[in-house]
Amino acid sequence: MIISEVGNVLLSFATAFSAVTTLSFFFKNYYSHSYIFGLSRFFTLTSFFIILFSFILLSYAFLTDNFSILYVANNSNITLPDIYKFSATWGAHEGSMLLWVLILSFWTLLVAFFSDSLPKVISINMLSIMNFIILAFLTFIIFTSNPFDTIFPAPENGNDLNPLLQDPGLIIHPPLLYFGYVGTSIPFAFAVAILFNEEVKPKWISWLRKWVTLTWFFLTAGISLGSWWAYHELGWGGWWFWDPVENASFMPWLILTALIHSLIISEKRNIFLSWSIFLSILAFSLSLLGTFLVRSGILVSVHAFANDPERGIYILTFLSVIIGFSLILYMIKSNRLTDTNDFTFNSKEFVLLINNILLTIITFAILLGTLYPLIASTLDLGKISVGPPYFNYISTFLFLPMILLMSPAVFMAWKKNNLKKIIKPLTSMFILSLILAFIVTWLFYEIRYLIVLISLAFAIFAILSSIFKIYENIKIHSKIKSLYKRLININFSIVSNSFAHIGIGVLVIGITISNYFSLEKEILMKPGDSTMISNVEIIFNGIKKEKEQNYSSKVGVFYSYKNDVYQLTYLPEKRIYNVQKNVMTEAAISSSLARDIYIALGEEVSSEQWSVRIYYKPLIQFIWLGVLFMLFSTFFVFFDKRKTLKK
């Protein structure tokens, strides 16, 4: 009981501190700005530690099996292993909202302490806006989803954590994703602060770009970990499903990617400022919309935890206030930003602009597809789900031109480009890519689909041009003797975008090949049966039964042979969790760079005869390899020093 009361008091105090900090926006001109800023900073720090403490308190309630707390009783159980008791803290709606606010509060804290390059008045406004968002979500938690609500009498034992979430992936996937999601509040707060200020300096843009990159890093890591988890652990047989919740995280990612590129232009050329500001607002709006879609249960999704209209109404109200306000502010004030937009068609900024437009169009196409079931049911078009074919179609035809544009974009110059200088290396690399794509497909796969050749060629083109760009960058400095000086002189922004583009290329290769050349078998097997998939023979040896602390399982034993030589043992499982009697499938996967073999147990159709799913997925690991390159690329952004060009 005491935990519940302390928890409620903590949440109320945090709410009060955020409210006071929000007010600094209105009072900043009555006192000196550095005084108000110091105060805001102190309150932000205090409120962060209070929220952190309430989060720790909730984890403590989980670890000590305190079932008098309703949320703990609903999502934990005495037999649950300790690590999952801890991760259950954010395993369901209430706790995950608390984590959301904790992370938002952490980002706010970072802004409070690392914004020295911004004028005080901008920092104060940013802290005020971010604290307003914290305030809104804290009241949301307290009134509609309080994790400290009690239950009386306390049950003997809890209802257990959803078995789907009893997985190491859950421990890290939501926090990473939330770091990315919530991080978009920084560009948002910046955008609103700038709109009030009506002036922006390249130095501030440079500051923002680093935070946006960091946010992008977390969002990329969160999304890809989610897909890795679905593929490797959940046994869903794929890595991306165009589920509403996946789309909800993908849309802010696309806009953040566009924002990174547009900020580069804004910083370098002092143009497209109002476009960058708009993307900043959009990224956060889409994050909020995503939170709403997930939390209201408005769309049917594999991730849906809660279906509670009251919660939906609250988030929707908040969402319409904050997005509506910022869009109207943008409409009124954006034209006052100094924004000359002088550019020629033959320049880097123009190609980047095209990329921005494409990314925005893709985002809206995905938004339309995601909301389509809602629109259709509202307009009585019947309940239709648009589904993967739509998304695959639009993403293929909108992403491909973008990937093609990546290579010239890297080589083109700002302002006025010398076409003659770049046309020769680009054409030769493009022809080389076409030949390579053809040879690779012909040797290892099959020449059957034109689209495979095209996307492979574009991807290889992106990789080759990026490698060539790094090589060029190093060669310029080859005359410098000292290794240290040579390293210092490397243009890290080139290294960074080359790595990111190599990552995209590798990712596209993985998606294309695994998509078009996967083999799938769904067969019935008795012990002793064998089957061939690609050039590998799979033998079913039998089933063994195992018991763990919180579940019992049937484990299929499969051996793989290649040219009659034993290679591996696969142990796919079917688990039955003790408390909720849920059945979970654990696939067995052997991964290598060239291919994955994936075995999942189906049902026992008759005695000893099992339905078995066997997949052969070539190059699927390239997907996550590509993501690693992209994540790695962000590291260099923190070292690059871009110089703003003179008009």
Added chain:
Amino acid sequence: MKYKLAIIPVIIFPLILIFLLIGLGKDPTIVPSPLIGKNIPTFSSKDLISNEPITNNDLLGQYSLLNVWASWCPACYDEHDHLMNLSEKLSIPIYGLNYKDNFKDATTWLSLYGNPYEKIIFDFDGMIGIEFGVYGAPETFILDHKGTILYKHIGAINQEFINNKLLPIINNEFE
């Protein structure tokens, strides 16, 4: 010029809001079934328990409930108490459609939690389920004596469904 462009999001956003707001009032699990008001499809299978043949004709003659379930479906476990209760209290029979399940799991499940069903159609490959337009277990159909589908409930049975749909339909019939 720029002022005009910035109006576009201000116009689009309320439109999206309206759809969200209307969508919020609707339950995403309600899927209209084109089969409502039509007769149940013809099928022939075996009874899970007795192993005797069972066809669509066996469901005719009186009002009944047809519940789609499987041992692998967690929500079926949630609604099971309601079904056990109904089988005692209701005057009409409850039929089961054992959907994409296997004999051993299904019978073990019933012996663990009790069997509320008069008869159980064994549909191990889900083909009969497809004919019924089943989205996923559990689903429950209310049928009349001619085998017409009067109502379809998606998801676990709850008190709301029993009070607001099932009982009024049955009471209507017996008045």
